[in-house]
Every structure is written in C-alpha cells, then in structure tokens.
Amino acid sequence: MIGLMVFFALAIPLAIHMLSRSHGKIIPFPFIGLLPKQSTPTELQIHLRQKRLLLIRLLLVASACLLVSASVLYEWWQQSSFYKGIDTPTPTVVISQDWWELGTTEDKQSLLSALQGEKLEQLNEVFLLAYSNPQANNKLRTVTKATVIEKLLNNTLFDSAYLPQDPPLIPLEDMWSIAQLIGAGAPLKSNIYIYSSNRYSQFVGVPLVVEQTINWELNSSAPAILPTNTAELKVALIGFEEANLTHQQQQRMAWAEVAIESLMSVYPITISKHALTPLNNENDHSWQTLAANYDALVVDNKDKLSISYTSKLIELRSLPPYSQTQYIADFGKSLFASKQQEYTFLNTALSPEQIRLTAKPNKPSSVAPLSREQSHPWQKWLILLMLILFVAERLMSEWPKKTQVQSSSPLKPSQ
Amino acid sequence: MHTLIDPALLAQLKDLPLVAKTVAQGFLYGMHTSLQRGSGMEFSQYRAYEPGDPLHKIDWKLFARSDRYFVRESQRESNIQVWFIIDASASMLHGSAAANKDSWHKLDYAKHLVATMSYLAQHQGDSVGLLGLSGQNAQLIPAHAGYQHWQKCVLHLAHLQSGTVFPEFEQVQQQIAKVREHGVVIVLSDFYQNNNEIFDAMSKLVNPKTDVIGMQLISKDELQFPFTGRIHFEDRETKERLTLSGKAAKNEYLQNLALFNASLKTKLQGMGIEHHQVNIDQAMDASLRKFLTLRAKPL
Secondary structure (H helix, E strand, O other): OHHHHHHHHHHHHHHHHHHHHOOOEEEEEOOHHHOOOOOOHHHHHHHHHHHHHHHHHHHHHHHHHHHHOHHHHHHHHHHOHHHHHHHOOOOEEEEEHHHHHHOOHHHHHHHHHHHHOOOOOOOOEEEEEEOOOOOOOOEEEEEEHHHHHHHHHHOOOOOHHHOOOOOOOOOOOOHHHHHHHHHHHOOOOOEEEEEEEOEHHHHOOOOOOOOOEEEEEEEOOOOOOOOOOOOOEEEEEEEEOHHHOOHHHHHHHHHHHHHHHHHHOOOOEEEEEEEEOOOOOOOOHHHHHHHHHOOEEEEOOHHHOOOOOOOOEEEHHHOOOOOOOHHHHHHHHHHHHHHOOOOOOOOOEOOHHHHHHHHOOOOOOOOOHHHHHHOOOOHHHHHHHHHHHHHHHHHHHHHHHHHHHHHHOOOOOOO | OOOOOOHHHHHHHOOHHHHHHHHHHHHHOOOOOOOOEEEEEEEEEEEEOOOOOOHHHEOHHHHHHHOOOEEEEEEOOOOOEEEEEEEOOHHHHOEOOOOOOOOOEHHHHHHHHHHHHHHHHHHOOOEEEEEEEOOOOEEEEEEEOOHHHHHHHHHHHHOOOOOOOOOOHHHHHHHHHHOOOOEEEEEEEOOOOOOOHHHHHHHOOOEOOEEEEEEEEEOHHHHHOOOOOEEEEEEOOOOOEEEEEHHHHHHHHHHHHHHHHHHHHHHHHHOOOEEEEEEOOOOHHHHHHHHHHHHOOOO
C-alpha cells in the first residue's frame, strides 16, 4: 500500500516534466539559413539540467513519503534480516553468582544451550558477578564464553581465582545498577541477558533507566539462610463484602496475598481470610476476636473501621505500589512489627512482574503512536533533507524561467 | 536642431504622411523653399517682361486685359525619377526589438522610410514611383511628380501587404521593365533569398543612367542575437523549424551573419549597386541622415 502511494506520488512530478517538455519556445526568425544546423553541447546541458530538476523533485516527494511512513519503515527495517546482519550489536550476558549457586540443572542446561546457540553466537565474553557480601562487596569481572561453557559442562563453581582482585569503581549493590553499568558501555540496540535469582537481595536498589533491552533469566530462589527462633506468624486478611470493595481495593488485597505467599517461603506464616461488614462499634465481638487471635490484621482502608488504632493493623493503602521491590520488605516489616523482632527479607522471592515491570522503564507499553513516530531517529534527517531539496528545487526551477522569458520575446533582448 | 524619431514612437503614430513630413522637415529646415522655375507644364507665376526674354513667352491675353507685358513662368520639371522597390516578403515582418510585437517590423520601417524619402523627392520636383513585391502580387505606382501623387503613393504604401516570399524575376519582369531608366532606384529589402531572386531583379535595373541603391534592413535581434535557452527557430518564409540552444549558437550565427553581409556587399558592389545597412531599431531620421551623408548627393 505504501509502495503504491509512493508510486503515485512520484508520478506527479514526472507527469509535470513530461507535459511541460512538449511546450517548446517557438521564435519566428527571418532566415534560419544563417543558424547552425547541428545541436550544440549546451543544448544537451540544458536537457541534463532539466533532468536534475526532475530528480530533485522526485527525491522531494520520496522524502515526504518516507517522512510520513517512517515509523512503519523503521520498524520493518529493524526487523529485517539485512538490518540484523549489518547492525546487530554483540549481546551482553551477566551471570550472578547467586544464579550459579542456586540454579538447577535445567537452568544451567538452558544457559548452555543459549551460549552454544545462534542467539549468543557473537558473544565473546561473559560478565560474572561474584560477591562475598551481597549488599556491599559485589564484584564484576569478565570471563570468556568458553570458560563459562566449560564450567557448565563440568557443573563446577567458579573458584576464587575468577574473582577480581580490585574492588570495582562503582559499588554494585543490585542487578539494576549492574544492568545500568553494562548498558552505559553497550550499544543502544544491544540485548542484555541477565541471569539472576529472584531473591530480594539481588534487587534491593532502585530500578534505573536502561536504554537497552534487558532479558531477565530468573531462577527460583531457595532460602539460603533461614531465620532462626521464629515463631509462627498469624495473619488475618480482613476484607469487607466484595460489593463494598472497589477494583483497586480488590487488587491490593490480591497483591497482599501474593506478598504473604512469597514471605511464606522464608518464614512460617499462617494466613486466614475474613469477610466483615463495616463496623461502627469498636467493642464489636468479631473485631475483638480477630485482634486477640492474630498477630497482624491486614485491611485495605482502615477508615471504614470505627475503631481505635492498634499496632496489629496494617493498611495496604499506605504501602508502596506493588510494582516496587521494596513492597515486600515494607509489607514484611509491618507484619513482623507486632513481634518486636528484627527481620531481613533478603531471601524473599520477588515475582517476575516486580522485576520485569520495574526493570523496563524505557519500554512503556502505552505510548501514543504519534509521539512514537516523532521520536524515531530518521525524522530529523528526513526533514533536513526535505528542506535542502526544497531550496534546491526552487533555485533550479526559477533560473531557467528567467532565461526563457528573456529568450522568448525578441522585443526584450538581453543587454 | 533635429529631433530623433524613435521607431517605437513611429509605430504608435500609424500615420504615414505625418511621420514622413515630420521626418522630412528635419532635412528641409533652413533650405530655400522657392521653386526652380523654367519650362514645364505646371504654371508657376507671371513676371514683368524684361529685355531679352523670348517673345513667345509673353502672355498676350494678359497684355490685352492689362496693357502691360508679362512673361508666363512654369515650374521646372525634373526628368529624374526616383523609384522605390519594397521587398514585401514574409521575412520583412521580423519585428523590431524596441517596439511591441507585431506592431513595428521591417516592412513598417520600409514604408515610413519610403514615404519620407518620396516626400523629399517630390519636394525637389522629382518624380516618384513605387513597386511593392511579394509572392502574391506586385503593386506598381508609376512615377509622377507633385504633392498629390505623393499622397497617392502614401495611400498605396499604407495598403501594401506582405506576402510569403520574394517573387521570381519571371513573375515581375513586366513591372521591373516599367521602372524607367535615368533615375534613382532604391531597393528596400533584408536580402534574405533562396535562389538569388532579388539579385536577378536588381541586375535588370542596373544601367549607366540609373543609380541603384540597396538598403538592407536589419534588426537589433539579428545583429546581437540575444536569445538564450532551448528555442525552436521558425523560418518566416519557409516555416522550417530548427531547435537550438541560443547561447551556444550565437557565435556561429554571428560569424555566418558577418559572412552574409560581406558577401552581400561584395555582390552588390560587383553589380554597381550601392549598399547601405539600416538598423530598424535606430531612429529613422538619424539613419536617413547617415544614408544621405554617405551618398553625398541628393536623391
């Protein structure tokens, strides 16, 4: 369809030139026997100049068509094999030691297949993240792809010889800072493959903007260090009748359940759900029973409860959004506040949504098509090209007119 | 003082007698206006008899009425005939660069020039004859003297139409034969010809008693060739077309024109014909004055 439109658009200047070619200037002359009989080189140059004008007009129309359809063509070009063949940057692979230690045989087999496959064929080196203290002493170094494949085949760990001797210049607190560090030195169009566990300890930082496409290869974490001397925590999810809950409230209650289930992989927690009507009396029997039997009461909006504040009450509305990684930590701290204990949640497993949603701030899914068209990299060059072509077309089309006017009338000879 | 008559202004006037008189007055300014008197048919005046006058010139009827002797004098008649032959072919329609298109061309210029020179000729008592030649017709006005005849010539000049090509000599030999010897013949043409038809006609006019003058009319466009760009040139007579780049063809055209003019001058001088080139984009009285100065004798 685009090709057809371009064809018709290009036909317009072509038709103008073909039609105007038939209108030659005829000047009566008293005796043409005095005129030279053969065509002169200048006449041929005039033809060439007109052809250049035609070419410029065709380019002008073609560039306008390109500008209109640039977004579509740019996406097509990016997806084409030609583009991939000439401009595919080397992919980057980051493997965390956490992933290596916690990964199952299937996970490592998957990495081995990827390294030996076509997708990572151009890969030479692999970034290896090793740590002794997960929060402070992360170290990043590179090893060859062959070394990684050898280790995978032998199912062995990286020993201390592979750890860097010097501390990194930039403290690598979490996988997002590593992704940003890698992305700063990688081409914009490159793919970054990050093999990591989904433990909260790997994502304690703040998600940062990374221009490149990040592919998260996450494995499920197993609690490496289980907390000791922990008593079972009893949690009651208090939801009012569903007819009285908004969609957002229902969604927040669902996220709370997911968070509690994630914490249950580390801590002994029991959970029960209660559907109540809004209470107007703090001496209500049901409420008093719940407060007595559970360590934490989770509600979405405490304003509907006409009761005095209790330390057991956790209001979901006051927590950060679920998409933030600190949601788990904040929620866990609120849960265990009644126990008056110091807990860490580094081993808590994050959901893939929490990682992927926050790790791709540069890939908004709901962007207006117009703004996407305006921001593609060809646009400014096409506009500049159109301006240059327009100026050239004006100059070249005006000059011949002046000479034709002079020559067409014998009453106005040039001086 | 003499006023230059601009060709563009003449083209706007469209009044042959007025233009001719206006231009001619510039030449007659300061000249004695008395007529040469002598024998002739047209009465001029009476004068008192003086001793020595032939007796047969005394008007006896007047003597009977007045009882005094008067001698009858007539205007002297010149036996010089001034003939104007105008080339009225289509190439003479080539326009002047100074005037509007199709309003002033070589034929117009020739008409005004002939009207002026014929006025001068009749003013000095010469007979004036006119022959307009084109492919379709040949308009001949026999040579006579007098103001009324001049007016008749001007009327025919005004109605002279252009044709296609200059006629062959066989077609106009009868008219050429009527051009009387012992006079001045002025041929006004651009001398663009295909088969030497103009030279053939002019060669028949040449004799020891006749001065033949060839006035070549040419325009500024032809002299300077200001055309640029890709142009289809169309011959006015043959309608043949030639597509050229004006700028590139200019040098070769000017060389050809120089050769043509040199050849024309040589050919005419070889036949004993004076050659004068007149630019129709220059003031007519200036061109006429230049012509008369170079000729160094009256018409």
